[in-house]
Amino acid sequence: MPKAKPHPDQFGFSFEPPRHSSLPAGLAGLERQICGAVGTILNSSKQTRAVIAAEMSDQLDEVVSKEMLDAYSSGARTGHKVIMSRFLALVAVTKRHDVLDLVLREIGAAVLIDKELHTARIGQLELAIGEAQRELKKLKATAPLIRGGKEA
Numbered sequence: 468m469p470k471a472k473p474h475p476d477q478f479g480f481s482f483e484p485p486r487h488s489s490l491p492a493g494l495a496g497l498e499r500q501i502c503g504a505v506g507t508i509l510n511s512s513k514q515t516r517a518v519i520a521a522e523m524s525d526q527l528d529e530v531v532s533k534e535m536l537d538a539y540s541s542g543a544r545t546g547h548k549v550i551m552s553r554f555l556a557l558v559a560v561t562k563r564h565d566v567l568d569l570v571l572r573e574i575g576a577a578v579l580i581d582k583e584l585h586t587a588r589i590g591q592l593e594l595a596i597g598e599a600q601r602e603l604k605k606l607k608a609t610a611p612l613i614r615g616g617k618e619a
Contacts, residue, residue: 485571485572485573485574485575485576485577486572487573487575494573494574498548500570501548501549501554501570502540502541502549504554504567505536505539505540505549505557506540507563508557508558508561508566509536509540509557510540512561512563514561515533516533516537517533519536519560520532520533520535520536522560523556523557523560526556526559526560527552527556531553535547535553539553539554554567555567
């Protein structure tokens, strides 16, 4: 399967550790950010909002309308908060995992997609191999022969 082309407005992956504040009100404004993320996704999509809503409805097996998407993306309509299942369906339908990544970084997490997990696992294995090699070197420096030496 050919590699998917990145969305023209896609945000690059950042290798900076995600920031997370455990201070009181550290997540204040997150709803506004999610509304902004919905707006970013909708405004940059080549699909119409009606098509996106229909695909989300199919994915969720519940009705999602264009009007609902309009309300979710409006910062002025504070009574219309997008629920997580619908936000995730929007991300899945539009393939804008990069926008989800920006939102998740607010809570100290990051998004890896599909086989990017293999890249993370490679890094984890390389760290484990390095640790094992350091331990092996340390042991070799102090380990005696096991009954294989010449007897006196």
